[in-house]
Amino acid sequence: MSDTTTPKENLVMNHLVSLSYSEELTPILERYVDALIDGRIVGHKCPQCGRVYVPGKGYCPICVVETTDKDEFEVSDRGTVTGFTIITPVAYYGQTETEPFVYASVLLDGSSGNLGGQDIIGVAHDQLHSGMRVRAVWKPPNERTAEGVSNRGWGSVASVIDAFEWTGEPDADRSVYEEHIF
Amino acid sequence: MAATDIAVVGFAQTPSVRKARESEVQLLVPIVTEALARAGLDRREVGFTCAGSCDYLTGGPFAFVSNLEAAGAWPPISESHVEMDGAWALYEAWVRLQHGDIDTALVFGSGKSSPSKPEEMWAQQLDPYYLAPLGVDPASLAGIQARALIDAGKATERDFAEVVARNRANAKDNPNAQVSGDYSVDKLLQAPYVRAPLRAHDFPPISDGAVAVVLARGDRARELCDRPAWIRGLDHRIEVHQPGMRDLTASTSTTLAARKAGYDGGPLDVIELSSTFSPQEIILREALGLDADANVNPSGGALAGNPVMATGLVRIAEVAQRIVEGSAGRGLAHATGGQVLQHNLVCLMEGD
Amino acid sequence: MTEQAAVIGVGQTHHKKKRADVSIPGLLREAALRALDDAECTWADIDAVVIGKAPDAFEGIVQPELFLADALGGAGKPMLRVHTAGSVGGSTFIVGSHLIESQIHDRVLAIAWEKQSEGNAQWGLAGGRGRGIGAGGAFAPWIRAYIEKTGAPEYIGWQVAVKDRLNALKNPYAHLHLPDITIETVKESAMLWDPLRFLESCPSSDGACAVVLTNAATAKKASKPAAYIAATAVKSELGQFPGRDPVRPQAGVECAHDVYRQAGIGVPRQEIDVAEIYVPFSWYEPMWLEGHDIAGPGEGWKMVEGGDTELTGSFPVNASGGVLSSNPIGASGMLRFAEAALQVRGQAGEHQVDGVRTALAQAYGGAAQYFAMGILRNEPA
Numbered sequence: 001m002s003d004t005t006t007p008k009e010n011l012v013m014n015h016l017v018s019l020s021y022s023e024e025l026t027p028i029l030e031r032y033v034d035a036l037i038d039g040r041i042v043g044h045k046c047p048q049c050g051r052v053y054v055p056g057k058g059y060c061p062i063c064v065v066e067t068t069d070k071d072e073f074e075v076s077d078r079g080t081v082t083g084f085t086i087i088t089p090v091a092y093y094g095q096t097e098t099e100p101f102v103y104a105s106v107l108l109d110g111s112s113g114n115l116g117g118q119d120i121i122g123v124a125h126d127q128l129h130s131g132m133r134v135r136a137v138w139k140p141p142n143e144r145t146a147e148g149v150s151n152r153g154w155g156s157v158a159s160v161i162d163a164f165e166w167t168g169e170p171d172a173d174r175s176v177y178e179e180h181i182f
Numbered sequence: 183m184a185a186t187d188i189a190v191v192g193f194a195q196t197p198s199v200r201k202a203r204e205s206e207v208q209l210l211v212p213i214v215t216e217a218l219a220r221a222g223l224d225r226r227e228v229g230f231t232c233a234g235s236c237d238y239l240t241g242g243p244f245a246f247v248s249n250l251e252a253a254g255a256w257p258p259i260s261e262s263h264v265e266m267d268g269a270w271a272l273y274e275a276w277v278r279l280q281h282g283d284i285d286t287a288l289v290f291g292s293g294k295s296s297p298s299k300p301e302e303m304w305a306q307q308l309d310p311y312y313l314a315p316l317g318v319d320p321a322s323l324a325g326i327q328a329r330a331l332i333d334a335g336k337a338t339e340r341d342f343a344e345v346v347a348r349n350r351a352n353a354k355d356n357p358n359a360q361v362s363g364d365y366s367v368d369k370l371l372q373a374p375y376v377r378a379p380l381r382a383h384d385f386p387p388i389s390d391g392a393v394a395v396v397l398a399r400g401d402r403a404r405e406l407c408d409r410p411a412w413i414r415g416l417d418h419r420i421e422v423h424q425p426g427m428r429d430l431t432a433s434t435s436t437t438l439a440a441r442k443a444g445y446d447g448g449p450l451d452v453i454e455l456s457s458t459f460s461p462q463e464i465i466l467r468e469a470l471g472l473d474a475d476a477n478v479n480p481s482g483g484a485l486a487g488n489p490v491m492a493t494g495l496v497r498i499a500e501v502a503q504r505i506v507e508g509s510a511g512r513g514l515a516h517a518t519g520g521q522v523l524q525h526n527l528v529c530l531m532e533g534d
Numbered sequence: 535m536t537e538q539a540a541v542i543g544v545g546q547t548h549h550k551k552k553r554a555d556v557s558i559p560g561l562l563r564e565a566a567l568r569a570l571d572d573a574e575c576t577w578a579d580i581d582a583v584v585i586g587k588a589p590d591a592f593e594g595i596v597q598p599e600l601f602l603a604d605a606l607g608g609a610g611k612p613m614l615r616v617h618t619a620g621s622v623g624g625s626t627f628i629v630g631s632h633l634i635e636s637q638i639h640d641r642v643l644a645i646a647w648e649k650q651s652e653g654n655a656q657w658g659l660a661g662g663r664g665r666g667i668g669a670g671g672a673f674a675p676w677i678r679a680y681i682e683k684t685g686a687p688e689y690i691g692w693q694v695a696v697k698d699r700l701n702a703l704k705n706p707y708a709h710l711h712l713p714d715i716t717i718e719t720v721k722e723s724a725m726l727w728d729p730l731r732f733l734e735s736c737p738s739s740d741g742a743c744a745v746v747l748t749n750a751a752t753a754k755k756a757s758k759p760a761a762y763i764a765a766t767a768v769k770s771e772l773g774q775f776p777g778r779d780p781v782r783p784q785a786g787v788e789c790a791h792d793v794y795r796q797a798g799i800g801v802p803r804q805e806i807d808v809a810e811i812y813v814p815f816s817w818y819e820p821m822w823l824e825g826h827d828i829a830g831p832g833e834g835w836k837m838v839e840g841g842d843t844e845l846t847g848s849f850p851v852n853a854s855g856g857v858l859s860s861n862p863i864g865a866s867g868m869l870r871f872a873e874a875a876l877q878v879r880g881q882a883g884e885h886q887v888d889g890v891r892t893a894l895a896q897a898y899g900g901a902a903q904y905f906a907m908g909i910l911r912n913e914p915a
Contacts, residue, residue, distance in 0.1 A: 010554045010555075013315070015310065015314070015315055015594075017306060017314075017594055019238075019241075019298065019299075019302055019303055019306070020298075020299065020302070021241040021297040021298050022297060023241075023294075023296070023297035024201075024203065026203055026204055026205055026208065027203055051775070051776060057205070057207065057208070057251070058204065058205065058207075058208040058211070059207065059208065059211040059251070059252075061251035061254070061255075061256070061772055061775065062254070062256050062772070062775055063254075064211060064214070064215065064225060064251075064252070064253075064254040066211060066212065083675035083676070083678065083679060084675060084678075085667075085671055085674035085675050085678065085727045085728050085729075085730075086725075086727070086728040087667050087668070087671045087726075087727055088724065088725065088726045088727065089665075089666075090656050090666065090668045090726075091656075092654050092656035092657045092660065092666060093654055093657050094657055094660070094662060094663065094664055094666075095656070095660070095664055095665075095666055096664025096665050097664065097665050101665075103667055103671055105675065112775075112776040113774060113775065113776060114774070117665075117667070125728075130678075130679075130682075151205045152240070152241065152242045152245065152248075152661070179776055179777045179778070179779075180776055185636075236590075236596070236597065237589050237590055237591060237617075238590055238591070238596045242591075242661045243589035243590075243591040243592070243658045243659065243661060244589055244619060244900065246617065247619065247773060247900050247901075247903075250770060250772060250773075250903075251772060255770050255771050255772050256771055256772050256775065256778075257771070257784065257788075258769045258770060258771040258783075258784050258785035258788050258789075259769070259770055259771075260767070260768055260769055260770075261768065261769070261770040262616065262618060262625055262629065262768055263616070263617055263618050264614060264615055264616055264617065265590065265597055265599075265615045265616075265617040266597070266614070266615055270614060270615075273614070274614065274616075274629060274632075277629075277632045277633060277636050277638060278632055280536070280632075280635075280636035280637075280638070281536050281632070281635060281636060282536065303596065304596065306594065306595060306596045307595075307596040307597055307600060308601065309601040310558070310593070310594070310595045310598070310601070310652075311557060313601075314595070417612065418612050418613075419610055419611065419612060420600075420603045420608045420609065420610075420611065420612070420613040421603070421609055421610070422603065422604050422608075422609045423600050423601040423602075423603055423604050424604060427604075434610075435610070438610060519597070519600070520597070520600040521600075524600055524603075525600065525603075525613065
């Protein structure tokens with residue numbers, strides 16, 4: 001600021017910080033992961049309103065009542081695409097993607113909420129549409145892990161389900177998914 | 183001039199534990215429900231909600247967003263969040279209640295310290311240009327503060343151990359305490375230094391926990407509670423950040439906040455201080471002008487349980503509970519933020 | 535019990551991709567000193583500081599307000615740090631106004647900031663993980679849903695992108711100055727998050743914004759005109775649950791109706807002279823026009839198409855160039871309030887809309903689930 005006539009190179013000090021966090025999965029998520037490795041998708045069904053959350057949260061955020069193992073509820077691995085976009089990856093430290101990828105929300109049959117961020121394979125990007133019926137493409141049982149499942153709700157099925165593919169069924173009616181756009 | 187007819191009418195807290203298996207929202211859901219139930223208030227009647235938490239503690243940006251689920255934010259609610267201890271969330275709600283158009287507020291604070299390494303994470307709270315790159319951690323700063331206190335002739339290591347023994351003994355009656363029991367001062371003094379002159383027992387435990395408080399105004403407070411804990415004064419003050427620019431043996435911001443909150447030095451039946459390191463209780467007692475026999479931290483204070491981001495609001499809840507239940511008439515709660523008492527809040531409460 | 539609050543000082547930085555010439559404290563002081571100057575007061579006149587920014591992970595500093603206390607004259611004063619995601623700049627302004635309205639303080643400095651170049655916001659948004667989608671990726675499906683629902687033609691998004699960038703040419707503080715932008719260049723820019731194109735998206739900016747707030751009685755005595763706060767409201771809702779309409783979130787509807795009611799506004803489209811609305815992606819202009827009941831269902835894009843939201847239109851939106859032209863995330867919400875204040879004070883310079891008496895300011899955040907809104911007027915209530 002003192003001398004504006006001779007611009008100087010700024011001294012740049014890189015300060016990279018690495019913080020580690022380690023947390024055991026909640027018992028609800030442990031059961032969820034065990035089921036996933038077993039090829040089943042389970043959530044919690046609110047005893048008050050009947051909404052099904054996948055994975056279970058231990059409470060219903062609408063009714064604010066607690067839910068437990070007694071409220072466990074299995075949903076289908078088939079569902080409906082409720083919304084999607086094609087992401088052109090932005091580069092940042094740690095970004096793993098370089099090519100455009102599908103980012104779709106899938107409403108599994110029996111669930112009240114979407115599974116976000118899913119890949120849809122076997123369909124050209126310009127053929128993708130809301131309402132498409134899809135089913136999970138599971139990894140082989142010996143390749144399924146708990147990796148990516150965390151108490152913070154990220155990456156909930158990526159370590160067991162590779163992607164979703166078209167079932168061949170006709171599209172679901174808009175009324176099925178219009179309240180589930182996410 | 184702030185209104186003086188706002189009161190704490192409900193509260194609930196989780197026990198402080200070393201490692202909670204529940205998610206942060208799971209910790210909050212039952213206590214929010216309990217605090218509202220204690221006030222006999224329906225969730226949908228709450229006029230304003232404010233939460234305090236820290237993204238870095240939880241370990242994810244926007245971590246506070248999911249805590250909204252504990253408030254039951256559907257239909258939409260009038261709500262705010264501070265990246266501060268829940269005591270400051272209470273401050274924001276108290277300010278909002280002054281408007282007079284609403285008469286109840288829900289406040290909560292929550293944090294899980296167990297997933298992160300506090301010495302690593304909280305070092306990032308320091309000036310990013312001049313302090314954080316040095317890697318100085320909170321415990322070391324507290325050690326420097328303790329050393330300054332001894333060098334100034336204001337306290338001895340034995341005084342620190344006495345603070346610890348008293349708080350842990352007090353905590354025996356607190357079902358939410360994490361550390362409690364009878365400890366001899368001589369024995370404590372035999373423990374090795376961790377950050378000389380501080381020993382492990384001079385540090386707070388690493389805790390997970392949450393607390394919720396319900397506020398109400400005027401007649402509504404009387405309807406919801408037989409003996410509301412009226413907030414007679416509430417103020418907070420910050421000091422400069424650079425520890426080298428402060429007298430670490432004093433807490434001028436606490437003294438100032440207490441004065442601005444209207445604390446006149448009169449008798450107090452209960453005092454709860456967020457002294458997370460034992461020497462800080464000595465500093466805060468002096469800052470508030472408390473007598474040696476003042477009833478400080480009957481809960482065991484932060485040395486008995488330190489759910490960061492909730493610790494300060496727990497102090498308010500502890501004082502309020504004693505007033506509501508009739509065992510205290512007038513009390514003072516203190517909350518702190520930043521390192522070595524940089525930012526301090528004082529809440530003066532009174533029964534009818 | 536309450537007293538009306540008013541804005542007597544507004545300051546903002548020159549927003550840029552990288553403000554390498556200043557540190558974070560320097561950036562904030564630049565905005566704060568301009569606001570103090572405008573308010574004709576000094577640090578000593580400030581009773582309390584309210585500060586807001588988006589997630590700490592964006593710069594990698596935990597609770598940075600603690601170290602910023604030194605640069606902002608905070609010592610000995612109350613300092614509050616607000617964090618309500620993208621709406622935080624608006625919420626920070628509102629918390630500041632509450633401190634005045636409740637008569638706790640006489641003069642409050644509210645300040646909001648982001649210095650994206652000193653951290654990595656994309657890393658922060660991705661929670662440090664790979665396969666990050668950016669904010670655009672999160673909002674694109676809802677934009678698609680809006681387009682499908684209303685049948686809006688694709689050029690509506692391009693039109694907003696051009697309009698805001700042309701407005702920004704009249705705002706010396708704006709980050710993007712793109713004099714040659716046309717519908718064609720927007721249309722031909724890269725598709726980032728289908729259906730959103732590069733030029734339909736906000737930039738990443740370093741920047742700060744500050745306001746000095748006081749009570750109406752003091753404001754009336756000031757030598758410059760003040761912006762009187764006629765109404766404020768904050769509303770939040772859950773981000774995802776069955777039955778939620780993320781295209782027209784109920785929290786946004788209720789927040790808008792709350793400020794209209796407080797300000798005695800019956801027909802917002804007629805009674806509001808200018809609006810500063812948080813539009814980080816072009817389509818959010820028509821979406822919020824409908825989402826805040828300024829336009830009827832499916833009518834928002836027609837206001838855009840007809841040129842109503844242009845600087846000289848019947849309902850100018852983002853005369854400053856908006857978030858599409860400058861996006862220092864945490865400050866973006868406060869900039870909406872600050873620009874609304876400049877408009878009612880008649881001090882917006884080249885992008886001043888004629889005869890503004892009532893202005894709307896809006897900020898939103900999270901999964902379009904946090905809303906902070908205000909109505910500012912050129913006269914006290």
